[in-house]
Amino acid sequence: MTDQLGRRERKKAATRQAISNTALAMFLERGYDAVGIREVAEAADVAVTTVFAHFPSKEALVFDRDQGLQDRLVRAVSDRDPSRSAPDALREELHAMVREFTPSAASPFWQLVASSPDLLDYEAKMWQRHAEALSVAIAADFGRSAPIPADRALAYYVLGVFRLAREAADPAAAVDEIMDLIAAAWRAAPTG
Amino acid sequence: MTDQLGRRERKKAATRQAISNTALAMFLERGYDAVGIREVAEAADVAVTTVFAHFPSKEALVFDRDQGLQDRLVRAVSDRDPSRSAPDALREELHAMVREFTPSAASPFWQLVASSPDLLDYEAKMWQRHAEALSVAIAADFGRSAPIPADRALAYYVLGVFRLAREAADPAAAVDEIMDLIAAAWRAAPTG
DNA sequence: TTGTGAAAAGCTAACGGTTAGCGTTATCGT
DNA sequence: ACGATAACGCTAACCGTTAGCTTTTCACAA
Structure with a gap:
């Protein structure tokens, strides 16, 4: 040690x-x-x-702990079982994340975050910082070496699920409802 | 007067x-x-x-002018010619907005905004404040009296187009590319 | 062991945005 | 004409954050 x-x-x-x-x-x-x-x-x-x-x-004093949480979505895409689609892998990971941080069983930590606009803003920016990494993973999923605007848009949408689901009455149902939209958008994205 | x-x-x-x-x-x-x-x-x-x-x-000192810009997207949905679909109306409006604020012909005002992280953050939050209004308009478009998570997601996506397009190499092409995704998501949204 | 360079920590003092407390003036409704 | 109140001013501070500079503590080699 x-x-x-x-x-x-x-x-x-x-x-x-x-x-x-x-x-x-x-x-x-x-x-x-x-x-x-x-x-x-x-x-x-x-x-x-x-x-x-x-x-x-x-704000960084508060968020010193949950580092690594941010990479979960990137890994969900990059390290997934190849038999599963990327949107499916993301859906499952988002379900797990929402389950951990749902307001009902909210840990004191997340109540603290929710209590301050400064902390909520900071948290939102933490996610945005990972949008580029996720868009690269998504681009790779389409066989692209660099992300095009559509990839960045999809990454932006996936990162938004967490926020939108948390604010919804039924977070788990919201994840599915929104992921259905994203899956449809995914199918409409340019390929290759 | x-x-x-x-x-x-x-x-x-x-x-x-x-x-x-x-x-x-x-x-x-x-x-x-x-x-x-x-x-x-x-x-x-x-x-x-x-x-x-x-x-x-x-920051509010800077943005005192362009009030009303924010409502354009809401009006594009609510006051549109009924023969057109909401995504089509939004696409056209977004094209117009991106044309006005494109970095090449950037007015000194927008150069000022782009020069300061504080101002960019403030601008982003101005848009978010209108997300709820736009989601209500979108819900109404689906015949709902109140927005469900899918409506809020779509509003969030539409508001994101401006930011994503501005950062793209070809903003006008990016608007179309991203609006294609949103149109597909729109079709996948629950109806009624 | 000792000397040396550098990282880590400290102190003081300030800057810039923002607000509280409180007084003063101007305007409005009656 | 008068009392209520909105608008404005002044002072003084709070808070997050940073710059400048000194002191302590360790690492490493002579």
């Missing part, structure tokens, strides 16, 4: 963890807007500048 | 115009980031608090 990391990098990672843990705990306890960066730094016993040395923004 | 407005409201409107005009001129001349709110207030000869009494944010 000591990972062959030098003392230096271990301490750096520890500082980062301490800041992130402290911040998340404070946000969950008192609310995102009610806790300032200066307070977080104070509680973690570091300087404000150190906080920003590890995290590019206040 | 005096509009039976009282002196009070005329003065208020005049102040608002003065602030907006001054700000936009300064932004265009020196760049959005290089001009601070305090400078704008100074140049317009008002207090900083007065600026924020008229505009909710610095």
Whole structure:
């Protein structure tokens, strides 16, 4: 578990963890807007500048955990069983994701995110950052080496399912309803 | 032109115009980031608090002009010649909009917007604010009194065309390419 | 072991957008 | 003419964020 990391990098990672843990705990306890960066730094016993040395923004403190979630859709396309269509693989993955983050069984974490417009905006941009990667995977699925606008559009639509489904009364049903639209659009996309 | 407005409201409107005009001129001349709110207030000869009494944010100063642009897509659906399909009407409207704001013949105003991430974000949110209105119009087109997730998805897709087309090498071709996808999705949407 | 360079962390001070609190003036309805 | 209130102003601050510069801590080689 000591990972062959030098003392230096271990301490750096520890500082980062301490800041992130402290911040998340404070946000969950008192609310995102009610806790300032200066307070977080104070509680973690570091300087404000150190906080920003590890995290590019206040919002990034919150989302330090669920890294890797973003790549699930890309992998669902790229690493799928070749016998399945890409839209089918995406549909299943989206079902799983929505099941985890559905508002009824909402974890405190997602309630926190939902409580702040800043965090919702930041989350939306996190997804958009992966739109390009997903569009490349989709282009490859069509046999293209680079994405055309139609590929980017499909990626944009798939990434939107999560948001739209979360806001729907029945998220699981919404995933199917919307994926039916996307599957139809997929069939209409230029091939080769 | 005096509009039976009282002196009070005329003065208020005049102040608002003065602030907006001054700000936009300064932004265009020196760049959005290089001009601070305090400078704008100074140049317009008002207090900083007065600026924020008229505009909710610095970004809103820039977009005070092109109000009404947002409703074009909603009107394209609601007020169209009944002989045409909604996707066809939207396609034409989107072609017109992309023609006006294409980067080649970009007006200084749109160059200003493109120069600042803050302004691009704000613009994106302006569109999203109209997603609900467009989804209602689309639901009505299907004979529904309230939008279902599929309607919201279609609205989301149509609003995305503008952004995707602007980033494409050939914006006009991209509009057609993407609208073909949307038309296919439209056909797959639940009816009634 | 010691010296050296660099990464990590710290401090101070500020900037720019935004807001709260509170007073002042002008205008409106009666 | 008068009281209510909208519009505006001033001051002072808060908050996220960054620049500039110093100090601590480690890695590595002489």
